[in-house]
Amino acid sequence: MVRCTFIFLFFCCAFTQLTNAQSSQKPLRVGIVGLVHDHVNGILNKAFKQGNQTDIEIVGIVESNRDVVERLSKRFGFPTSLVYPTLAEMLDKAKPEAVTDFGPIADHRKTVEGCAPRNIHVMVEKPLATTFADAKQMEMLAKKHKIQLLTNYExxxxxxxxxxxxxxxxxxxxxxxxxxxxxxxxxxxxxxxxxxxxxxxxxxxxxxxxxxxxxxxxxxxxxxxxxxxxxxxxxxxxxxxxxxxxxxxxxxxxxxxxxxxxxxxxxxxxxxxxxxxxxxxxxxxxxxxxxxxxxxxxxxxxxxxxxxxxxxxxxxxxPATDPFAYYAKLLRGETKPDELxxxxxxxxxxxxxxxxxxxxxxxxxxxxx
The missing domain is CATH 3.30.360.10 (Dihydrodipicolinate Reductase; domain 2)
Structure with a gap:
């Protein structure tokens, strides 16, 4: 009886460890905010062209310019059903864990204002903001809601x-x-x-x-x-x-x-x-x-x-060769924050x-x- 109990507990422990390992390897659910910054080509290529991604999954895209949506959809092969006209609708329906902002720099603050209260992490393309006042407001929101707010530089x-x-x-x-x-x-x-x-x-x-x-x-x-x-x-x-x-x-x-x-x-x-x-x-x-x-x-x-x-x-x-793989590892606690x-x-x-x-x-x- 003791032997059977030991074996049962062993397999329960092993199953739990396997489940946890598989869970930690689940792709990070990422939303893309804006398609009008050409640096977006990198994440679209990674997510839709390369295939078999284990670090990120694009669950929603925000873009109101339909010409841009159609052109990039044909180029990279993502379904237009992923695209939403507003940030709020994408966050409500796609439920990303994190977003990456590829819109005008002046719009970064709006993205943080929409995401931070929902505890959704944000990575923006460089620089962080167009004014110091915006940067300070974004910093306040990030700290208040305890989200990661990163700036990506090549x-x-x-x-x-x-x-x-x-x-x-x-x-x-x-x-x-x-x-x-x-x-x-x-x-x-x-x-x-x-x-x-x-x-x-x-x-x-x-x-x-x-x-x-x-x-x-x-x-x-x-x-x-x-x-x-x-x-x-x-x-x-x-x-x-x-x-x-x-x-x-x-x-x-x-x-x-x-x-x-x-x-x-x-x-x-x-x-x-x-x-x-x-x-x-x-x-x-x-x-x-x-x-x-x-x-x-x-x-x-x-x-x-x-x-x-x-x-x-x-x-x-x-710290990584790919900013989006780094993003996923950071939010999963698998790497330390990079000062840059x-x-x-x-x-x-x-x-x-x-x-x-x-x-x-x-x-x-x-x-x-």
Whole structure:
């Protein structure tokens, strides 16, 4: 009798563990808010083209532009029955656990206002908001309702950035930081043939916040804030230009931001005028430097070395290669939060961008309290 009871309990325990394991592997129920940001192609390709997804399941999409819905439905193969005209209807009927926002930056606040009270997590495309006031309101809602509010940057998933951070901060191989220089951008959104609906709001200061200043200045602000351990700069100074006013009459297409810290300076160069796309960074310390070339290649020179040497990062140096797989693992408690996507970092990023916009308008540095 004792033996039978033991066997019964053993199998009950084994069954429970198996059930729990299967439950933890259930795809995260995700809703997509907006289809007018071309970065949405990544999640649509993952969810509907690649097939056999175990980390996310798209359960609903919010988009009122039927032309966009029809075009992307044909391209990626998702059923139009997944599409709802409003956020509230999608949340009520599809019941996602989390959403990803691919609408204009100015609409991010509305998404958080709709999701946070329902305890639905939110990931937005960079930057977090168009104004510091919106960012603070979103932060308040996220904390009040205890949701994750993340900001997705392509450069978060670059192994080279994480290896550079390790050299600078974890290993302290280059000494105290003195200067950070970040270059981001491309030839221009129209020049690289982004979709018409993306171009429309990306080049409108009301919906995007600014032009290249926000579109690519946010990368440098995000990386600098990370390297500086979420320390806010003491001042922000920015210069913007309209080199191509015939193409971009409403917004800047060239931007330089200078951030000062007590013992460090950051120069952010965001541009729609580079001869080719680039996302690279230089980090200089008292005794050495590290330069990232792309997502994996680097150049390093440390104290005692006569010349710089090449180095290579691997995908595992980054928290994940896929932001949506990371999202699922984070919400399932299978990975730790990454500082680059964190709310704390990205509220500071918007404070920097808001100050940079003011500085470019007035021609004066903005001192942060």
């Amino acid at each position: 450069t978060t998933w670059y192994g080279s950035n994480h290896k550079a951070y390790a050299l600078a901060n974890t290993e302290k191989s280059i000494g105290d930081l003195r200067k950070i220089v970040v270059h981001d951008g491309h030839e221009g959104p129209k020049e690289i043939n982004v979709s018409s609906q993306f171009l429309s709001w990306l080049t409108d200061p009301a919906t995007n916040g600014a032009g290249a200043l926000f579109d690519f200045g946010c990368y440098g602000a995000n990386l600098s804030t990370w390297l500086m351990h979420n320390q806010r700069p003491t001042s922000v100074f920015a210069v913007t230009q309209q080199i191509k006013p015939d193409i971009y009459p409403k917004v800047d297409d060239e931007a330089t931001i200078i951030l000062t810290y007590p013992k460090t300076q950051t120069i952010i160069q965001g541009s729609w005028n580079w001869p080719f796309g680039r996302k690279d960074m230089e980090v200089y310390g008292q005794t050495g430097y590290v330069k990232t070339i792309d997502g994996s290649q680097m150049r390093v020179r440390l104290k005692g070395e006569k010349t710089e040497r090449t180095d290579q990062a691997v995908p595992t140096d980054a 996507t964190s709310l704390e970092n990205n509220v500071i990023v918007v404070e920097i961008l808001d100050a940079a916009r003011q500085s470019a308008k007035t021609g004066k540095a903005v001192l942060l309290k």
